[in-house]
Amino acid sequence: MPAKTKTTRATSESRPGPRSPAASARRPSSVRRQARIHSGKAHVAEAATSAGEAGPGLTAPAAPTTDNWPVHPLATPHPAGGGNAVPPQWRADLLDVLITEAQLARRVQELARALTHDYVGRDLTVVALLTGTVVFLADLLRRLALPLRLDFMGVSSYREGTASRELVFTKELRLEVRHRDVLLVDDILDTGRTLLAVKTRLAALGPRSVRACVLLDKPARRVEPVQAEYAGFTVPDVFVVGYGLDFAERYRNLPFVGILRPDLYAR
Ligand code: 5GP
Ligand code: MG
Numbered sequence: 001m002p003a004k005t006k007t008t009r010a011t012s013e014s015r016p017g018p019r020s021p022a023a024s025a026r027r028p029s030s031v032r033r034q035a036r037i038h039s040g041k042a043h044v045a046e047a048a049t050s051a052g053e054a055g056p057g058l059t060a061p062a063a064p065t066t067d068n069w070p071v072h073p074l075a076t077p078h079p080a081g082g083g084n085a086v087p088p089q090w091r092a093d094l095l096d097v098l099i100t101e102a103q104l105a106r107r108v109q110e111l112a113r114a115l116t117h118d119y120v121g122r123d124l125t126v127v128a129l130l131t132g133t134v135v136f137l138a139d140l141l142r143r144l145a146l147p148l149r150l151d152f153m154g155v156s157s158y159r160e161g162t163a164s165r166e167l168v169f170t171k172e173l174r175l176e177v178r179h180r181d182v183l184l185v186d187d188i189l190d191t192g193r194t195l196l197a198v199k200t201r202l203a204a205l206g207p208r209s210v211r212a213c214v215l216l217d218k219p220a221r222r223v224e225p226v227q228a229e230y231a232g233f234t235v236p237d238v239f240v241v242g243y244g245l246d247f248a249e250r251y252r253n254l255p256f257v258g259i260l261r262p263d264l265y266a267r
Protein backbone atom coordinates (compact mmCIF):
# COMPACT_ATOMS: atom_id res chain seq x y z
CA MET A 1 0.00 0.00 0.00
CA PRO A 2 1.38 3.41 -0.79
CA ALA A 3 2.57 5.59 2.06
CA LYS A 4 0.01 8.19 3.04
CA THR A 5 1.10 11.72 2.52
CA LYS A 6 0.38 14.45 4.99
CA THR A 7 0.92 18.09 5.53
CA THR A 8 2.75 19.67 8.41
CA ARG A 9 2.77 23.25 9.43
CA ALA A 10 5.49 25.09 11.28
CA THR A 11 4.24 26.61 14.51
CA SER A 12 5.21 30.06 15.68
CA GLU A 13 7.38 28.53 18.44
CA SER A 14 9.25 26.39 15.98
CA ARG A 15 9.76 29.00 13.32
CA PRO A 16 13.38 30.01 12.81
CA GLY A 17 14.30 33.37 14.21
CA PRO A 18 15.39 36.47 12.35
CA ARG A 19 17.62 36.62 9.36
CA SER A 20 20.75 38.66 9.44
CA PRO A 21 20.10 42.36 8.77
CA ALA A 22 21.63 42.05 5.31
CA ALA A 23 19.44 39.12 4.38
CA SER A 24 16.36 40.84 5.81
CA ALA A 25 16.93 43.88 3.66
CA ARG A 26 16.91 41.73 0.53
CA ARG A 27 13.65 39.97 1.29
CA PRO A 28 10.01 40.88 1.88
CA SER A 29 8.85 40.78 5.51
CA SER A 30 5.69 39.86 7.44
CA VAL A 31 4.97 36.53 5.94
CA ARG A 32 4.54 33.16 7.53
CA ARG A 33 5.61 30.06 5.75
CA GLN A 34 3.70 26.82 5.83
CA ALA A 35 5.93 24.14 4.42
CA ARG A 36 4.18 21.14 2.98
CA ILE A 37 7.16 19.04 2.25
CA HIS A 38 5.39 15.83 3.26
CA SER A 39 3.00 16.10 0.38
CA GLY A 40 3.55 14.43 -2.96
CA LYS A 41 4.00 17.85 -4.46
CA ALA A 42 6.57 19.70 -2.44
CA HIS A 43 4.71 22.88 -1.84
CA VAL A 44 4.84 26.07 0.13
CA ALA A 45 1.97 28.33 1.09
CA GLU A 46 2.12 31.83 2.50
CA ALA A 47 0.02 33.60 5.08
CA ALA A 48 0.28 37.09 6.43
CA THR A 49 1.33 37.38 10.05
CA SER A 50 2.11 40.11 12.51
CA ALA A 51 5.70 41.10 13.09
CA GLY A 52 5.10 40.42 16.80
CA GLU A 53 4.88 36.68 16.17
CA ALA A 54 8.48 36.64 15.01
CA GLY A 55 9.58 38.54 18.09
CA PRO A 56 9.76 42.25 18.84
CA GLY A 57 11.56 44.18 16.15
CA LEU A 58 12.35 41.03 14.22
CA THR A 59 11.63 40.28 10.60
CA ALA A 60 9.62 37.17 9.85
CA PRO A 61 10.97 34.60 7.39
CA ALA A 62 10.75 35.58 3.78
CA ALA A 63 8.29 34.15 1.29
CA PRO A 64 9.81 31.21 -0.54
CA THR A 65 9.44 31.03 -4.28
CA THR A 66 7.33 27.98 -4.99
CA ASP A 67 8.70 27.87 -8.54
CA ASN A 68 12.01 26.78 -7.08
CA TRP A 69 10.50 23.75 -5.42
CA PRO A 70 10.99 20.40 -7.07
CA VAL A 71 7.83 18.39 -7.54
CA HIS A 72 7.88 14.64 -7.39
CA PRO A 73 6.00 11.87 -5.62
CA LEU A 74 7.08 10.27 -2.38
CA ALA A 75 8.58 6.82 -2.42
CA THR A 76 5.98 4.09 -2.45
CA PRO A 77 6.44 1.05 -0.25
CA HIS A 78 6.42 -2.18 -2.17
CA PRO A 79 4.98 -5.41 -0.79
CA ALA A 80 7.21 -8.47 -0.77
CA GLY A 81 7.89 -9.42 -4.33
CA GLY A 82 7.11 -5.88 -5.47
CA GLY A 83 9.04 -3.66 -7.81
CA ASN A 84 12.04 -3.01 -5.60
CA ALA A 85 14.01 -6.23 -5.47
CA VAL A 86 16.07 -6.97 -2.38
CA PRO A 87 19.70 -7.66 -3.33
CA PRO A 88 20.34 -11.42 -3.05
CA GLN A 89 22.78 -11.08 -0.13
CA TRP A 90 20.04 -9.44 2.00
CA ARG A 91 17.10 -11.71 1.16
CA ALA A 92 17.37 -13.70 4.40
CA ASP A 93 17.10 -10.48 6.43
CA LEU A 94 14.81 -8.20 4.50
CA LEU A 95 11.24 -8.54 3.33
CA ASP A 96 11.56 -5.77 0.80
CA VAL A 97 13.21 -2.51 -0.16
CA LEU A 98 10.99 0.32 1.02
CA ILE A 99 12.98 3.29 -0.28
CA THR A 100 15.64 2.94 -2.94
CA GLU A 101 18.98 4.72 -3.07
CA ALA A 102 17.75 6.87 -5.93
CA GLN A 103 14.59 7.86 -4.07
CA LEU A 104 16.65 8.73 -0.98
CA ALA A 105 19.04 10.86 -2.99
CA ARG A 106 16.22 12.78 -4.67
CA ARG A 107 14.39 13.43 -1.44
CA VAL A 108 17.50 14.48 0.47
CA GLN A 109 18.21 16.96 -2.30
CA GLU A 110 14.68 18.37 -1.93
CA LEU A 111 15.00 18.66 1.83
CA ALA A 112 18.35 20.37 1.44
CA ARG A 113 16.89 22.87 -0.99
CA ALA A 114 14.03 23.68 1.37
CA LEU A 115 16.34 24.01 4.36
CA THR A 116 18.86 26.14 2.50
CA HIS A 117 16.05 28.44 1.47
CA ASP A 118 14.51 28.65 4.93
CA TYR A 119 17.73 29.17 6.87
CA VAL A 120 19.68 31.44 4.56
CA GLY A 121 21.00 34.40 6.51
CA ARG A 122 20.34 32.73 9.88
CA ASP A 123 22.65 31.48 12.56
CA LEU A 124 21.94 27.78 12.11
CA THR A 125 23.13 25.03 14.43
CA VAL A 126 22.34 21.49 13.32
CA VAL A 127 21.91 19.11 16.23
CA ALA A 128 21.89 15.49 15.12
CA LEU A 129 20.88 12.56 17.28
CA LEU A 130 23.30 9.66 17.42
CA THR A 131 23.62 7.13 15.84
CA GLY A 132 20.83 6.55 13.37
CA THR A 133 21.28 9.89 11.61
CA VAL A 134 24.86 9.40 10.42
CA VAL A 135 24.23 8.39 6.81
CA PHE A 136 21.28 10.73 6.24
CA LEU A 137 23.15 13.55 7.94
CA ALA A 138 26.28 13.13 5.83
CA ASP A 139 24.23 13.30 2.64
CA LEU A 140 22.05 16.18 3.81
CA LEU A 141 24.84 18.36 5.20
CA ARG A 142 26.84 18.27 2.01
CA ARG A 143 23.86 19.69 0.15
CA LEU A 144 23.18 22.55 2.58
CA ALA A 145 24.71 25.71 1.19
CA LEU A 146 24.84 27.37 4.62
CA PRO A 147 27.62 28.27 7.08
CA LEU A 148 26.06 26.06 9.74
CA ARG A 149 27.51 24.63 12.93
CA LEU A 150 27.15 20.93 13.78
CA ASP A 151 26.78 19.19 17.10
CA PHE A 152 25.44 15.86 18.34
CA MET A 153 23.28 14.62 21.15
CA GLY A 154 23.02 11.04 22.30
CA VAL A 155 19.76 9.61 23.52
CA SER A 156 18.82 6.01 24.12
CA SER A 157 15.63 4.42 25.24
CA TYR A 158 15.83 1.55 27.61
CA ARG A 159 12.82 -0.64 28.11
CA GLU A 160 11.90 -1.21 31.71
CA GLY A 161 9.77 -4.31 32.01
CA THR A 162 7.34 -4.50 29.16
CA ALA A 163 5.51 -1.18 29.19
CA SER A 164 7.49 1.81 30.39
CA ARG A 165 10.48 3.25 28.62
CA GLU A 166 13.11 5.54 30.04
CA LEU A 167 15.00 7.95 27.83
CA VAL A 168 18.61 8.42 28.81
CA PHE A 169 20.83 11.18 27.42
CA THR A 170 24.17 9.61 26.58
CA LYS A 171 25.81 12.70 25.07
CA GLU A 172 25.07 16.35 25.74
CA LEU A 173 25.55 19.33 23.44
CA ARG A 174 28.99 20.90 23.27
CA LEU A 175 28.02 24.07 21.42
CA GLU A 176 26.14 27.02 22.89
CA VAL A 177 22.72 27.38 21.23
CA ARG A 178 21.30 30.33 23.15
CA HIS A 179 19.67 32.82 20.72
CA ARG A 180 20.48 30.59 17.77
CA ASP A 181 18.30 28.71 15.30
CA VAL A 182 18.49 24.98 15.94
CA LEU A 183 17.64 22.26 13.45
CA LEU A 184 17.27 18.93 15.17
CA VAL A 185 17.95 15.96 12.88
CA ASP A 186 16.73 12.44 13.63
CA ASP A 187 16.38 9.26 11.64
CA ILE A 188 12.76 8.33 12.32
CA LEU A 189 9.84 9.83 14.21
CA ASP A 190 7.92 6.93 15.72
CA THR A 191 6.02 7.37 19.02
CA GLY A 192 7.41 10.89 19.30
CA ARG A 193 8.85 10.36 22.80
CA THR A 194 12.42 10.98 21.67
CA LEU A 195 11.65 14.10 19.68
CA LEU A 196 9.52 15.56 22.45
CA ALA A 197 12.17 14.91 25.10
CA VAL A 198 14.97 16.36 22.98
CA LYS A 199 12.97 19.39 21.88
CA THR A 200 12.10 20.09 25.52
CA ARG A 201 15.73 19.75 26.57
CA LEU A 202 16.90 22.05 23.78
CA ALA A 203 14.20 24.62 24.49
CA ALA A 204 15.55 24.93 28.04
CA LEU A 205 18.86 26.15 26.56
CA GLY A 206 17.22 29.31 25.20
CA PRO A 207 17.58 28.90 21.41
CA ARG A 208 15.83 31.34 19.11
CA SER A 209 13.98 28.51 17.41
CA VAL A 210 13.93 24.73 17.28
CA ARG A 211 12.66 22.78 14.30
CA ALA A 212 12.98 19.08 13.56
CA CYS A 213 14.00 17.34 10.37
CA VAL A 214 13.51 13.57 10.20
CA LEU A 215 14.22 11.21 7.36
CA LEU A 216 11.21 9.03 8.13
CA ASP A 217 7.88 9.65 9.81
CA LYS A 218 5.76 6.74 11.07
CA PRO A 219 2.57 8.52 12.16
CA ALA A 220 0.62 5.32 12.85
CA ARG A 221 2.61 4.81 16.06
CA ARG A 222 2.51 8.33 17.43
CA VAL A 223 1.90 8.63 21.16
CA GLU A 224 3.11 12.18 21.82
CA PRO A 225 1.61 15.23 20.09
CA VAL A 226 4.81 16.15 18.29
CA GLN A 227 5.65 16.56 14.64
CA ALA A 228 8.66 17.24 12.48
CA GLU A 229 8.61 20.43 10.45
CA TYR A 230 10.64 18.67 7.75
CA ALA A 231 10.28 14.98 6.90
CA GLY A 232 11.58 12.89 4.05
CA PHE A 233 9.08 10.07 3.78
CA THR A 234 5.99 8.89 5.56
CA VAL A 235 6.34 5.17 6.20
CA PRO A 236 3.80 2.52 7.21
CA ASP A 237 3.94 0.66 10.53
CA VAL A 238 6.79 -1.69 9.66
CA PHE A 239 10.24 -1.97 11.21
CA VAL A 240 12.76 -0.50 8.82
CA VAL A 241 16.55 -0.68 8.68
CA GLY A 242 19.31 0.77 6.56
CA TYR A 243 20.60 4.22 5.58
CA GLY A 244 21.69 4.62 9.23
CA LEU A 245 18.83 2.78 10.92
CA ASP A 246 19.72 -0.38 12.79
CA PHE A 247 18.34 -3.52 14.28
CA ALA A 248 20.56 -4.61 17.20
CA GLU A 249 23.27 -2.28 15.78
CA ARG A 250 23.27 -4.01 12.39
CA TYR A 251 22.13 -2.97 8.92
CA ARG A 252 23.07 0.73 9.32
CA ASN A 253 25.31 0.44 6.27
CA LEU A 254 22.58 -0.57 3.81
CA PRO A 255 22.45 2.12 1.12
CA PHE A 256 18.63 1.85 0.96
CA VAL A 257 15.81 1.59 3.52
CA GLY A 258 14.53 -1.96 3.84
CA ILE A 259 11.78 -3.74 5.74
CA LEU A 260 13.22 -6.18 8.27
CA ARG A 261 11.74 -9.68 8.19
CA PRO A 262 9.33 -9.77 11.16
CA ASP A 263 10.52 -13.24 12.18
CA LEU A 264 13.90 -11.69 13.06
CA TYR A 265 12.51 -9.61 15.90
CA ALA A 266 9.79 -9.65 18.52
CA ARG A 267 8.18 -6.32 19.33
P1 5GP B 1 10.31 7.36 19.23
O1 5GP B 1 10.87 7.96 20.47
O2 5GP B 1 9.74 8.35 18.26
O3 5GP B 1 9.33 6.26 19.53
O4 5GP B 1 11.45 6.56 18.55
C1 5GP B 1 12.45 7.13 17.88
C2 5GP B 1 13.58 6.15 17.78
O5 5GP B 1 13.14 4.78 17.79
C3 5GP B 1 14.30 6.33 16.49
O6 5GP B 1 15.28 7.34 16.60
C4 5GP B 1 14.85 4.96 16.23
O7 5GP B 1 16.08 4.83 16.93
C5 5GP B 1 13.86 4.03 16.85
N1 5GP B 1 12.91 3.49 15.84
C6 5GP B 1 11.59 3.71 15.76
N2 5GP B 1 11.05 3.07 14.70
C7 5GP B 1 12.07 2.42 14.10
C8 5GP B 1 12.17 1.57 12.93
O8 5GP B 1 11.21 1.26 12.22
N3 5GP B 1 13.41 1.09 12.66
C9 5GP B 1 14.52 1.38 13.40
N4 5GP B 1 15.68 0.87 13.02
N5 5GP B 1 14.46 2.19 14.48
C10 5GP B 1 13.25 2.69 14.83
MG1 MG C 1 17.21 7.01 17.16
